[in-house]
Amino acid sequence: MTNINVFTLAIVLSTIFGVGSPETALAQSSESNPTPAAVPSESDAKVDEKTDSEKANAAKNWKPLEGSWVVCQFGGDGEVEIKGNSAKIGYxxxxxxxxxxxxxxxxNYEIALEARRTEGYDFFCGLTFPVGESKVSLIMGGWGGGILGISNVDDNDASQNATTQFRNFDNDTWYKVRARVTDKAIECWIDGKKLIDQSREGHVFDIRAEMEQCEPLGVAAFQCDSEIRNMRVRRLTAEDLASENQDESDKAASNADTAKKNTAKKNDVKQKESK
Known part of the structure; x- marks a missing residue:
């Protein structure tokens, strides 16, 4: 219907039903048939989601680790496929x-990735990374599948030092991994939960001889098929480090408060026993 016909209809309606001026009738006619709102397409939603993800990574200063990966030569290696910042590591x-x-x-940096074991029983992510001029390996699922820890701390590997933990890792399950190195500590998170917090002061760090092919930065798997994706790194900001120092301060204060309470309890018990 053309604009002229619509306006003519508005005049007729105003004459027959007394709805007021033709302009009023036309406005009421338009309100009764509003123009439908545009619905975002699925592609638009994906673009927005990707943009949000990129913004989040940019805010944290994450940079993908791609372009400089090579295949290790351990001897007895399985097939390895590298694509961008992802890799498939064969048995x-x-x-x-x-x-x-x-x-x-x-x-003062963080490294992160996602890893899963698709076949086998042993460690599917042996992440070797620098700690100052030294290096360590975060072992996930070692010693037959159940050990999580850092190799080596004071010449003791992941199965026998303060970082040693027993944890089951399911096959075909992606795990989010993040390691942080500051001048005070080595910290590691899995699926957002901090599981390792190893102080650096007074300790010596190194890797097992078998992992030398991965230094200073690399990923290895032991007698299993695994996949690694979204490998990335970022330099810690002054804000990150300030927050880290505040956490250390809060932890020290909490430990001091606990020690004070324990001492008070012991003194209270002694006083009661002496009466």
């Missing part, structure tokens, strides 16, 4: 893995 006898040959951060 090795005993090890297969990848090594980063680009620039690396050594202090």
């Amino acid at each position: 090795g006898d005993p090890l297969s893995g990848i090594r980063w040959e680009g620039d690396v951060l050594r202090e």
